[in-house]
Amino acid sequence: MDADLFKALGDATRRTILDELVERDGQTLFEICGRLTMKHGLTSSRQAISQHLAVLEEAGLVHTRREGRYKFHHVDTSPLRAIVERWPIDAEEADS
Template structure:
């Protein structure tokens, strides 16, 4: 679980997850392009690839190869596990 928190601690990685949650199954080129166009980030492909590696190690991104193309998918399961850890069904202001 600590790797999930570390992965989410970076603004660029959160933007990558935002973009993958909006449109899953993107290539590295597509992710780099959307980050540059929508968010004004001019990072190298290598830098984005390293961010994707951190997200993948945390279980937040899974990849699939289709021929020579590597697609990236958002996996919300680690976030759901965090949410299950602290249930929110109790009252906010007990009497």
């Protein structure tokens, strides 16, 4: 089921996390927390972000790599391909 994918994309904080990881791949949890606070004005706690990352990982949008006490997070946008393959995007007619 691709339910995990759409569930992951359903939250604004998770989408911002994806933005951050696309801009700078391979961050740790604390780095992501810091950047979300600084650049995006988010106030979420570490645990909240950790849970968000777990959801993103379930959806296959984020892969993790352990190294000592650090855990690096890497984006993988390829699951998004399922979306455009499911509903082909037609050429646009401008809004009326």
